[in-house]
Amino acid sequence: MVSIQNIKTTTQQPDSLGRFGKFGGKYVPETLMPALAELETAYQQYRHDPNFQTQLQNLLRDYVGRPSPLYFAERLTKHYARPDGTGAQIYLKREDLNHTGAHKINNALAQALLAKRMGKQRIIAETGAGQHGVATATVCALFGLKCVIYMGIHDMERQALNVFRMKLMGAEVRPVEAGTGTLKDATSEAIRDWVTNVETTHYILGSVAGPHPYPMMVRDFHAVIGQETRAQCQEKWGGLPDILLACVGGGSNAIGLFHEFMDESAVRMIGVEAAGEGVDTQKHAATLTRGQVGVLHGAMSYLLQDDDGQIIEAHSISAGLDYPGVGPEHSYLKDLGRAEYYSVTDEQSLEAFQKLSQLEGIIPALETAHAIAYLEILCPQLDGNPKIVINCSGRGDKDVQTVAKILNH
Amino acid sequence: MTSISDSFQTLRDRQQCALIPFITAGDPNLETTAEALRILDRNGADFIELGVPYSDPLADGPVIQAAATRALQRGTKLEQVLQMLQTVSPSLKAPIILFTYYNPILHRGIKTFLTQIAAAGVRGLVVPDLPLEEAAQLIQTAASFNIEVILLVAPTSSQDRIIAIARQSQGFIYLVSVTGVTGIRSQIQDRVKHLITDLRSVTDKPIGVGFGISGAEQAHQIREWGADAVIVGSAFVKRLAQSTPTEGLQAVEQLCRELKTAITPASLQQVGAAK
Numbered sequence: 001m002v003s004i005q006n007i008k009t010t011t012q013q014p015d016s017l018g019r020f021g022k023f024g025g026k027y028v029p030e031t032l033m034p035a036l037a038e039l040e041t042a043y044q045q046y047r048h049d050p051n052f053q054t055q056l057q058n059l060l061r062d063y064v065g066r067p068s069p070l071y072f073a074e075r076l077t078k079h080y081a082r083p084d085g086t087g088a089q090i091y092l093k094r095e096d097l098n099h100t101g102a103h104k105i106n107n108a109l110a111q112a113l114l115a116k117r118m119g120k121q122r123i124i125a126e127t128g129a130g131q132h133g134v135a136t137a138t139v140c141a142l143f144g145l146k147c148v149i150y151m152g153i154h155d156m157e158r159q160a161l162n163v164f165r166m167k168l169m170g171a172e173v174r175p176v177e178a179g180t181g182t183l184k185d186a187t188s189e190a191i192r193d194w195v196t197n198v199e200t201t202h203y204i205l206g207s208v209a210g211p212h213p214y215p216m217m218v219r220d221f222h223a224v225i226g227q228e229t230r231a232q233c234q235e236k237w238g239g240l241p242d243i244l245l246a247c248v249g250g251g252s253n254a255i256g257l258f259h260e261f262m263d264e265s266a267v268r269m270i271g272v273e274a275a276g277e278g279v280d281t282q283k284h285a286a287t288l289t290r291g292q293v294g295v296l297h298g299a300m301s302y303l304l305q306d307d308d309g310q311i312i313e314a315h316s317i318s319a320g321l322d323y324p325g326v327g328p329e330h331s332y333l334k335d336l337g338r339a340e341y342y343s344v345t346d347e348q349s350l351e352a353f354q355k356l357s358q359l360e361g362i363i364p365a366l367e368t369a370h371a372i373a374y375l376e377i378l379c380p381q382l383d384g385n386p387k388i389v390i391n392c393s394g395r396g397d398k399d400v401q402t403v404a405k406i407l408n409h
Numbered sequence: 410m411t412s413i414s415d416s417f418q419t420l421r422d423r424q425q426c427a428l429i430p431f432i433t434a435g436d437p438n439l440e441t442t443a444e445a446l447r448i449l450d451r452n453g454a455d456f457i458e459l460g461v462p463y464s465d466p467l468a469d470g471p472v473i474q475a476a477a478t479r480a481l482q483r484g485t486k487l488e489q490v491l492q493m494l495q496t497v498s499p500s501l502k503a504p505i506i507l508f509t510y511y512n513p514i515l516h517r518g519i520k521t522f523l524t525q526i527a528a529a530g531v532r533g534l535v536v537p538d539l540p541l542e543e544a545a546q547l548i549q550t551a552a553s554f555n556i557e558v559i560l561l562v563a564p565t566s567s568q569d570r571i572i573a574i575a576r577q578s579q580g581f582i583y584l585v586s587v588t589g590v591t592g593i594r595s596q597i598q599d600r601v602k603h604l605i606t607d608l609r610s611v612t613d614k615p616i617g618v619g620f621g622i623s624g625a626e627q628a629h630q631i632r633e634w635g636a637d638a639v640i641v642g643s644a645f646v647k648r649l650a651q652s653t654p655t656e657g658l659q660a661v662e663q664l665c666r667e668l669k670t671a672i673t674p675a676s677l678q679q680v681g682a683a684k
Contacts, residue, residue: 017542027511027538029468031563031588033570178478179464188465195468196589198565295512295538296465308486309516310464 012262014329018212019300021335023328026211028191028298035198040213042118047220052117056110063142064105066224068094070232070389075359080379088379091241092362092392093229093257100135102365102394103222103253108135108204110221112143115202122146122201126190128155128183128249129320129367130162131394132206137171147171150190152181155319162398180313183249183323187297207250208327211298215327222256229389230260242386243268245378246393247370248341249285249321251330253393258339268340271330272374274316275343285314286343287326288334301328317346317402318366320394348373353396353403365394366402413456413504413533413557413580417615417637420455426632426672427455429617430665431508431642432649433476434459435485439493441654445645448662450501453669457501458535458640459494461487461509468537470592472643476650487513491529498530506533506559506580511543519550527554533580535559541574548577559617562608564588564600575612581638582614586631587621592643594621602634609635625671632672639672 018024026036046052060066073090081087095103108125115123123145127133133149140147149166153175156163166173179185187210194203208215208222226244233241244261246254248271261267276284284290291302296311304312304324314324333339344352349366352373357363364372371390378388396403411419420427430449434442442459449457460473462480469477487509498505507526514522514536526534534556539547541560548558557580562571565588575582586601587594601618608616618631619640628639641664648660 025543026540027543028540029537029563029585030540030561030570030574031468031565031585033540033542033563034565034567178474184465188467191467192470192590198588292516295515297467298538300515303512305512305516308488309513310481311512 014212014216018216020329020332023299023301023331024212024215025300026298027295027300028211029195031195032198035194036211036213038118042114043213043217046114046117052113056113059109060106060224064099064109065097067228068097070094070229070236073360076356079359080375086385088382089385089387090375091387091389093225093389094392095225095253096362096364096368096392096395100131100138101397102131102135103225103256103391104132104135104206105138106224106256107206107218107221107252108132108139111202111204112139112145115145115204116143118202120200120202122148122197123204124148124150124190124193124201125204125206126150126183126186127206128152128186128322129318129365130155130159130166130398131320131365133171133173134162134165136204136206137166137169140171141169148193149173150176150186150193152176152183152186154181155183155186158402159319159398161401182313183319184311184313191297207252208255208329209250209297209299209301209325215299215329218252219255219259219329222252223259225253225256225391226258226260229257233387233389237387240264240267241389243270243388245270245272245371245374245388246391247272247321247367248288248326248330249274249323249367250325251327253391255327255329257389257391262338269333269338270374270378271339271341272370273341273343274318274321274370275345276315276317278345279343283315284343285316285321285323287324288330288341289343291326296325299328301326301331302334317349318370320365320367321370342374342377344370344373348376350403350406353399362392363396363400364392365396366399368393411504412555413506413559416455416504417581421615421637424674425677426636427617427638428453428665428669428672429456429458429506429638429640430454430645431458431460431640432645433462433473433480434490435462435480435483436476436646436650437479437654437657438483439485439489441649441658443493443497444658445649445661446497446501448658449665450503452662452665454503454665455638456506456533457503458506458508458642461490461507461513463510463513466510468590470590470643472593472647473591476646491525494529494531504532505530506535507531508535508537511536511539514547519547523551523554523556527556531556533557533559535561535583537561541570541577544577548579559583561585564604571608572611575608575614578614581617582608582612583640584608584616584618585620586618589620591620593623597621597627597630601631605634605636625667628668629671639668641668
């Protein structure tokens with residue numbers, strides 16, 4: 001029998017090869033192995049270093065604007081209430097109120113601080129929706145670091161506003177034409193740059209994906225989301241949330257919310273993937289729903305791949321979810337049964353995008369709208385008055401034009 | 410068929426430096442790939458590295474990446490590559506080394522994959538995204554198929570890693586000459602010289618130097634520095650892609666001869682001529 005203590009240990013800390021169960025690891029060219037070891041050493045050193053932590057906490061408070069509020073979404077709650085008034089109590093963890101408009105800044109800020117301490121003056125990053133790119137460009141401006149952002153040409157089109165923001169803050173945005181010009185291709189290109197410039201450059205990977213130690217490190221830098229949520233739940237009703245709900249592309253905002261509650265067996269965790277035009281079509285990004293185990297961008301995880309082991313291009317209306325892989329810890333949580341993963345379509349997320357805007361005056365990112373959309377399916381299944389915390393991972397300013405185009409047609 | 414190790418031993422006995430050309434399977438098409446293999450074999454290749462096209466080739470530069478993309482767009486599948494090899498490899502003197510990323514191996518299952526490539530006549534395997542830490546299972550299983558798994562050492566590898574990699578690598582040690590992806594470089598860094606010396610101090614196994622070598626002068630330099638093999642990829646791939654398959658094959662033949670001459674000592678060239 002596996003003891004609870006054992007589950008906790010394996011669940012929360014990858015093993016010496018950086019694996020969560022069989023997922024994770026380091027599948028990268030030899031050139032990068034020393035850099036990953038250097039990063040791991042630096043991370044282990046500074047994660048408990050009081051000076052580093054003080055500087056990070058101060059910046060999270062004064063620059064990012066943390067803690068982000070836990071907001072009771074009263075009109076959304078009423079919308080899903082039963083005729084007798086019972087139903088889910090819906091709260092939004094307002095990561096959209098962070099500086100730069102998404103949770104991504106938590107990780108970008110912490111990694112930039114780490115890079116500075118490691119003596120790296122050049123930063124590279126990949127971005128899909130542009131939120132991670134903007135966050136990285138922001139922290140590079142803050143610390144005076146040279147910044148290069150890789151972005152697929154298709155994503156540059158649909159996220160033109162974020163491209164402009166990155167450039168405004170002094171970053172160079174390098175268009176990636178390979179593949180379908182989306183997040184997967186931008187990530188591959190960023191890794192190639194890193195292989196070439198590894199001695200001077202730190203790669204601020206933007207999700208809980210990639211080779212070890214990134215999935216663990218990025219998760220830890222986002223764990224603040226769940227930690228604040230716990231304290232805020234305690235303050236508001238003196239207990240725990242019943243359900244945590246978040247969208248999953250690579251999975252950083254979801255794991256940031258989940259991590260704190262991993263050992264609270266009473267807390268359900270639900271990740272929502274992008275079903276695009278439907279999981280039975282060729283155009284979706286539902287990796288955990290439809291993927292098979294494989295290796296992409298340095299880690300073993302569930303992947304969208306064809307019968308030849310080639311990576312399939314993903315599709316989602318949301319550039320940030322348009323990724324054929326997923327963080328290895330999510331694959332582990334899925335197999336373990338600790339977290340549940342479902343998917344919603346482009347159309348469902350568009351409805352949710354409008355619904356949250358109209359009911360709460362909050363325009364969510366299209367990524368976030370996927371999590372919101374799942375309420376439609378989830379709420380009718382629930383009894384009583386469970387408390388749901390949804391990670392409102394980003395704001396939708398960047399997506400307004402995309403949505404306007406679709407709705408006007 | 411002889412192993413990579415045995416072939417290297419023969420070359421060493423003759424004090425010869427090996428030439429290892431690389432081409433991408435299926436670019437521009439598999440018929441041309443088959444013909445290129447025969448041409449390389451006839452014109453001085455001691456081993457031939459054949460790249461399996463992959464959707465996300467993290468260790469490759471623009472030339473090989475583009476070749477892989479073209480091959481995939483034509484619908485090239487590993488099974489077709491292996492069918493072609495099965496037909497061609499019996500007539501080749503040069504042992505075939507397959508260059509593939511890990512996911513296509515994992516997807517088939519290690520044993521199935523090894524069974525398939527062994528049947529196609531493959532003798533060695535280079536998996537650029539499978540570092541030492543992840544390679545043990547593949548190395549062990551490959552041994553029972555008489556396939557040697559060649560590991561890579563990079564300029565960034567620490568002394569400890571170099572020793573461990575040298576111990577585990579089979580056939581030869583693939584020394585990556587630049588910090589970076591594959592591709593043509595105008596100059597080969599002096600650093601390579603020191604890397605070869607460092608590696609030589611910890612291993613007796615043959616050392617093959619690759620990444621960034623494109624011309625005769627560079628190849629000659631690498632041999633002078635004491636390498637056992639020179640690996641040239643992008644320069645061949647580029648030639649095959651430049652014009653029609655016929656012209657591409659002619660260019661490949663010419664480059665192969667030039668490189669072979671550049672790494673063959675003058676005394677041996679005369680012996681060769683006398684024969």
